[in-house]
Amino acid sequence: xxxxxxxxxxxxxxxxxPLIGLTVPILLLIGNKSFGISSSLRHICAACxxxxxxxxxxxxxxxxxxxxxxxxxxxxxxxxxxxxANLNPFQLAPATETALRSLGxxxxxxxxxxxxxxxxxLFTLKxxxxxxIGGLMVGFGTRWAGGCTSGHAIMGLSNLQWPSLVATIxxxxxxxxxxxxxxxxxxxxxx
Amino acid sequence: MQxxxxxxxxxxxxxxxxxxxxxxxPTTVSALANLKYLIVGLVFGLVFVKAxxxxxxxxxxxxxxxxxxxxxxxxxxxxxxxASVYLIKRFDLxxxxxxxxxxxxxxxxxxxVYGGLIFGLGWALTGACPGPLFAQxxxxxxxxxxxxxxxxxxxxxxxxxxxxxxx
Numbered sequence: 001x002x003x004x005x006x007x008x009x010x011x012x013x014x015x016x017x018p019l020i021g022l023t024v025p026i027l028l029l030i031g032n033k034s035f036g037i038s039s040s041l042r043h044i045c046a047a048c049x050x051x052x053x054x055x056x057x058x059x060x061x062x063x064x065x066x067x068x069x070x071x072x073x074x075x076x077x078x079x080x081x082x083x084x085a086n087l088n089p090f091q092l093a094p095a096t097e098t099a100l101r102s103l104g105x106x107x108x109x110x111x112x113x114x115x116x117x118x119x120x121x122l123f124t125l126k127x128x129x130x131x132x133i134g135g136l137m138v139g140f141g142t143r144w145a146g147g148c149t150s151g152h153a154i155m156g157l158s159n160l161q162w163p164s165l166v167a168t169i170x171x172x173x174x175x176x177x178x179x180x181x182x183x184x185x186x187x188x189x190x191x
Numbered sequence: 192m193q194x195x196x197x198x199x200x201x202x203x204x205x206x207x208x209x210x211x212x213x214x215x216x217p218t219t220v221s222a223l224a225n226l227k228y229l230i231v232g233l234v235f236g237l238v239f240v241k242a243x244x245x246x247x248x249x250x251x252x253x254x255x256x257x258x259x260x261x262x263x264x265x266x267x268x269x270x271x272x273x274a275s276v277y278l279i280k281r282f283d284l285x286x287x288x289x290x291x292x293x294x295x296x297x298x299x300x301x302x303x304v305y306g307g308l309i310f311g312l313g314w315a316l317t318g319a320c321p322g323p324l325f326a327q328x329x330x331x332x333x334x335x336x337x338x339x340x341x342x343x344x345x346x347x348x349x350x351x352x353x354x355x356x357x358x
Contacts, residue, residue, distance in 0.1 A: 007241070010241065010242065010243050011238070011241040011242045012242075012263075013242065013259070013260050013261075013262075013263030013264045013267060014263060014267060015242070016238050016241065016242030016244065016264050017263055017264040017265065017266065017267030017268040017270075017271070018267050018268065018271045019234070019238045020235065020238060020264065020268040020271075021267065021268035021269065021270065021271025021272040021275070022271060022275070023231060023235055023272075024271075024272035024275055024276065025272075025275035025276070025278075025279060026231055027228075027231065028275075028276075028279060028286065028292050028294070029279070029284065029286055029287060029292070030227055030228075030231070030286070030287050031224075031227070031228070031286065031287070031288070032286045032288070032290050032292060032293060033228070034294055034295065035272075037320070037321045037322040037325075038320075038321040038346075040321070041321060041342055041343050041345075041346040042346055042350075044343050044346075045343060045346050045347045045350060049347060051351075053347075053350045053351055053353075055349075055350035055353050056347075056350050061221075064221065064222075064225055065225045065228040066228075068225040068226065068228040068229040068232065069228045069229065069231065069232035069235075070232060070321075070322075070325045071229055071232065071325075072228065072229035072230060072231065072232020072233040072234075072235065072236060073232045073233070073235055073236035073239065073322055073325040073326050073329070074236060074325040074326065074328055074329035075229070075232075075233050075236065075329060076232065076233040076234060076235060076236020076237040076238075076239070076240070076326065076329065077236045077237075077239065077240050077245065077325065077326030077327065077328065077329025077330040078329040078330065078331075079233070079236075079237060079329075080236065080237045080239075080240035080241050080326075080330070081240055081329070081330040081331055084237070084240075084241060086241075086243075090243075090246075090248070092248050092252065093252045093255075093257035093258045095255065095257040096248065096251050096252045096255050096257040096258070099251075099255060099257075100248075100251060108248070111240075111243055111245060111246035111247070111248065111249075111330070112245075112246065112247050112248075112318070112327070112332055113247060113248065116247070117247070117332055117334055117335070118334065119333070119334045121334070122334060122337060127337065129316065130316060130317060130338075131317070131334065131335075131337040131338045131341060132337065132338075132341045133313075133316070133341075134313045134316035134317035134338060134341070135313070135317060135337070135338035135339065135340070135341025135342040135344070135345060136313070136341045136342070136344060136345035136348070137309050137310065137312050137313025137316065137317075137345065138310055138313035138314065138317055138319070138320065138321065138324075138338075138341075138342045138345060139321075139341065139342035139343060139344060139345025139346040139347075139348075139349070140306070140309055140310075140345035140346065140348055140349045141306045141307065141308070141309030141310025141311070141312070141313055141345070142306065142310045142320075142321060142342075142346070143306065143345070143346045143349040143350070144302040144305060144306025144309065144310075144349055144356065145302050145303050145305075145306030145307040145309075145310055146297065146300065146302060146303065146306070147297075148310065148320045148321050148322070149265070149314075149320040149322070150320070150321075150322055152297070152303075152307075153265060153269065154265070154268050154269055154272050155272065155294075156297050157269045157272070157273065158269060158272030158273045158275065158276045159276050159294050159296075159297075160273070160276075161296060161297040162299070163297040163298060163299040163300075163303050164297050164303075166299065166303045166304060166307070167303040167304075167306075167307045168307075169307075170303060170304050170305075170306075170307025170308050170310075170311060171307050171308075171310055171311040171314060172311060173307075173308060173311055174307065174308040174309065174310060174311015174312040174313075174314065174315070175250075175253075175254045175311040175312070175314050175315040176254055176311075176315075177308075177311070177312060178254070178311065178312040178313075178314075178315035178316055179251065179254035179255060179315045180254075180255075182312070183315070183316075186316075
């Protein structure tokens with residue numbers, strides 16, 4: 001197996017997790033920066049549409065490193081998909097596949113279900129729920145919580161901050177509630 | 192223009208670092224200095240895709256308790272982060288610039304519960320937290336641009352209603 005074939009396989013959790021964890025000391029040591037991604041959304045608001053809202057009036061340029069970081073994430077996503085893509089079919093846990101099939105998902109070939117995440121769904125009920133309402137909740141919720149999975153679950157817990165544990169438990173509770181209580185209704189509406 | 196006070200819970204990411212930013216760095220130098228963050232982000236995005244963390248299906252597996260993958264990723268990331276922060280503090284490691292490493296404490300607000308629940312609901316719906324959103328777009332799922340725009344709008348709405356929300 002060549003090196004390229006080797007890294008083209010999906011990476012197991014025990015490789016990916018520690019690499020993500022290393023982002024914490026790397027950012028601290030190269031510039032005294034605390035890891036956190038959702039802040040970038042606030043900087044974009046501050047840069048593009050601060051309006052009359054005091055929450056968006058600060059010197060976002062001093063936090064520009066965060067925007068460089070997310071542009072890097074985007075480029076990394078491009079490189080991984082374009083040059084190091086997994087050659088084998090996507091493997092999903094059979095129980096999840098069964099559950100999602102019963103909800104109406106049919107395409108299990110890619111990383112994202114093509115039934116939902118297609119451009120043709122932009123201006124449909126599917127788009128309204130999965131792009132617009134979902135996105136609004138991610139942006140509104142992370143800012144209200146003061147961080148997301150990176151800022152709270154990874155950075156905050158790494159620094160033993162109990163408010164971050166509260167936030168992480170709330171993230172998970174919200175996710176379980178959506179998956180098991182709300183999603184079945186949404187799929188009934190859109191199908 | 193009214194300046195927002197950068198108190199710990201207001202500073203982006205909940206960290207207080209306004210005290211150690213040097214405002215007089217010329218733009219070209221700071222853009223170059225910021226390139227290192229782009230490179231760290233790039234590796235991060237690569238890992239996101241290669242470990243399939245950007246997949247809506249993997250997030251569903253996690254919330255259906257059908258796979259250990261995401262728990263392994265997040266759990267081992269936290270353990271490595273914890274060990275690193277401990278070592279940095281224990282041996283008083285300095286930054287590349289020779290500064291003492293400073294991490295602002297997180298102060299508790301009710302937002303961590305209310306906002307946290309709302310984010311969790313959105314996480315299971317979109318299959319993405321803010322980081323993977325960028326990696327998904329880079330991977331060619333351009334339609335996620337709409338999700339990102341909505342997330343920016345959500346952040347803006349939070350700023351707009353901030354004074355009326357419990358904290």
